[in-house]
Amino acid sequence: MTQIAPYGTWRSPISAAMLVSRQVSLNWPQIDGTDIYWVEGRPQEGGRNVLVRRTVDGSISDVTPVGMNIRTLVHEYGGRSFVVDQGEVFFVEFNDQCLYRQRSGEAPVALGTPAGVRFAEMLVDRQRNRLIAVAEDHREGGEPQNYLAAVDLTNGTLTPLLTGRDFVAAPRLSPDGAWLAWLAWDHPNMPWDAAELWVAPIQTDGSLGEARQLAGGPGDSCFQPEWTTDGHLLVVSERTGWWNLYRLDLAGYATPLYPLEAEFGQPLWQLGMRTYVPLTDGRVLATFLQQGRWSMVVIDRHGQRRPIDLPVSVVHIVNGADHRIVFIGSSPTTPTTLFLLNLADQTLSPIRRSGDLPVDPAYLSLPEMISFPSTGGRTAYGIFYPPHNPDFIASEDEQPPLLVMIHGGPTAAAQPTLRLSIQYWTSRGIGVLDVNYGGSTGFGRAYRELLNGAWGVVDVEDCIAGAQFLAASGRADPDRLLITGGSAGGFTVLAALAFHRVFRAGASHFGVADLAALARDTHKFESRYLDRLIGPYPERADLYQSRSPLYHADQITSPVIFFQGLEDKVVPPSQSEMMHEALRSRGIYTEYVPFPGEQHGFRKAEHIITAIERELAFYGKVLGFTPAL
Structure with a gap:
């Protein structure tokens, strides 16, 4: 009554108590082979961040050992603090901010990176037995130095690849390993003001060759570069006043993929944010925000677009491999959920929920x-x-x-x-x-x-x-x-x-x-x-x-x-x-x-x-x- x-x-x-009881945050999904990985933030464990894996048989287990916490402090806000490659995990441990390597079924081992250097948004360069990462170097005191760094996987030796910019983000290795793309910007700009897209060839000794700017700058901030299988670059650019998605060649010629008064990008408060995925067959799966609601669409090589019907109104961090897409989604009545979208058979499956609706x-x-x-x-x-x-x-x-x-x-x-x-x-x-x-x-x-x-x-x-x-x-x-x-x-x-x-x-x-x-x-x-x-x-x-x-x-x-x-x-x-x-x-x-x-x-x-x-x-x-x- x-x-x-x-x-x-x-x-x-x-x-x-319901705000935290049996509730976790879900973030940074990634697919490696047949396995799906993500990070759970657990308030009941003092806010510890844990890497979790779901195997092909549906079993879910923690990868991060008890007592360890996966979280980077680059920019203080942090961001993507792990990468998985061929079953190996490389991650930043919160307490010492150093890099660790964890082989499947084994305990993590420190790579030996120097204390005082923080890392984020790592990628694995197997061809050269190294990680490429955003580094934030606090060793000299005063304002830290931010640069792109290479970390040797054998002994943890740190080698700066690109210095001289106030900030860098989003290193991306081309499919053939011959080129590196990244974002950069300088004071007093924030990334959403003037982030620039740069590329450079990688020399035989692993250093970067002559770099060239392809897009971005004041009034045209760039977000999330990605390579396509045919050697082109995708990037979200703001040249029309809206963050839209473009395909670029290495000369900087840009083709819009879906001109729209909508946002295909986001302010880069945390390193590693992603709103789209290039597919191996040349298509692109993209998400965008328009009129307060997120949508998802597949765009083919000819510009044809096919919308994906979603049961959620908010999408956060999309990632994937081949025809399998993982993303975090929610709605006014749906708790935050990690979803797996299979483009081959058009199925959408919930993998993990932040918690049950109590x-x-x-x-x-x-x-x-x-x-x-x-x-x-x-x-x-x-x-x-x-x-x-x-x-x-x-x-x-x-x-x-x-x-x-x-x-x-x-x-x-x-x-x-x-x-x-x-x-x-x-x-x-x-x-x-x-x-x-x-x-x-x-x-x-x-x-x-x-x-x-x-x-x-x-x-x-x-x-x-x-x-x-x-x-x-x-x-x-x-x-x-x-x-x-x-x-x-x-x-x-x-x-x-x-x-x-x-x-x-x-x-x-x-x-x-x-x-x-x-x-x-x-x-x-x-x-x-x-x-x-x-x-x-x-x-x-x-x-x-x-x-x-x-x-x-x-x-x-x-x-x-x-x-x-x-x-x-x-x-x-x-x-x-x-x-x-x-x-x-x-x-x-x-x-x-x-x-x-x-x-x-x-x-x-x-x-x-x-x-x-x-x-x-x-x-x-x-x-x-x-x-x-």
Whole structure:
């Protein structure tokens, strides 16, 4: 029987423990022979990453021994940290960041790579008995050096192949082993600003010959080069303002494969991301994001396209070999799942799920893709999840609280997928708006560049506009608007509270409070990011101060709760600590929740549970309701 109860007090079957209990993250699938490999992140094991294998008979087992953790810290955000070739695994161990070799059925053996050098996105060059990898060298102190490196498989000797660029990514060896392709970019650009595609012949001694640039640069960022069997290159290029897929010859002549106002690429926050697979018969299997939904298509040599019908709306990391394709997918009602697609017989099989759906689907709030007017006549986007619980309704005269969620990046994107961390709120009677503010990916380069010079302005305006749009339509209580976000999203939270009077309370998860401190203290990958989002530092120190919530903490009158990993190198703990103290000293209700051993984002089960339970209790205190246990 449906009960009448105030919003926020509904009793929900979705507990905080369900967010991590029997749940794992799935990432980096790869096929080697008849076996399928992937990485599982396990909150119940302290966030340990484990390489898992499924053999042809369907049996699944861990490859990574107990006590080891597969994870690279290149760019701090990491990325693809293993490669499998002919049954041998080469991987980065988290604790020492060194490379290991693991033959089938044997324990891993260190290759002997030097301490202080991190590796990512390895490929095996059997012809020369070596790995080729992205290396990040911290041995000299100061800003680390990033370069392409060769690692001898016999003794671990490290040989730089390409130096002189601030960043490199995506090394790809041609099928005949004669050429190497890669991406490169320099400060102050991020990869989505100006990543360039380069190729060079490999000399008889293994070094690179004269390199040539084939594509990319300012205004045309490249993503994921791949070789075809006939010696051409595929690459995702942004020359039309959208990340589209092209075929190139070694002279740089480009042919578009599927011109479309859609995104075939993604911001390269983690090394090794893939959105398409070249097939051995010359076709290409590609995925793209359009109007908030991912699609999959096979493109043949003549440009003919055949769509693949998928039971999911979000696709993450696609890989494959021959006619077998593996990818991670999810939908609003489907947990994240590793799928195997067999193009030969058109079958799609689930291989591994991140976890079972622990509740009746009747408790799920289904997303609504919305657009709404924002400042200056622009249109912004979001995904709205209304409060929903079949056991409860509120009285007719009550409007629900709304929690505005802000993704990080800030070039990331909110996508319509099953997230228990959203259903946790909606099943308790709190609506959620996941905002794709100006700067988000998925709407073309022009939309993403709306944030250039305007971080802390455009993002804040769009989040406010979305909340007020829902309030004006009667779907949210204008007096009970809340805001939460992590990292860059945490900055937007604090800026919205410092410079506007719209939200009753906010939660900052490892958010930026002092932009100048971030510019001075953060890691190499993002050390010049703010040049584009704010302005050059210290030349525009005035802008950094005027946009930094810390210097305007005296204008914040709403309560704020802070969550912070104490080993965070991206946004150091001092950011949250200074902001918390600035509010506390003025008598503003604030809480600070530090997590020892956590970095940028929380991986340990107990910390994930604590964070969401504390945030709910915090909102209850502010809005005057008592959450049901």
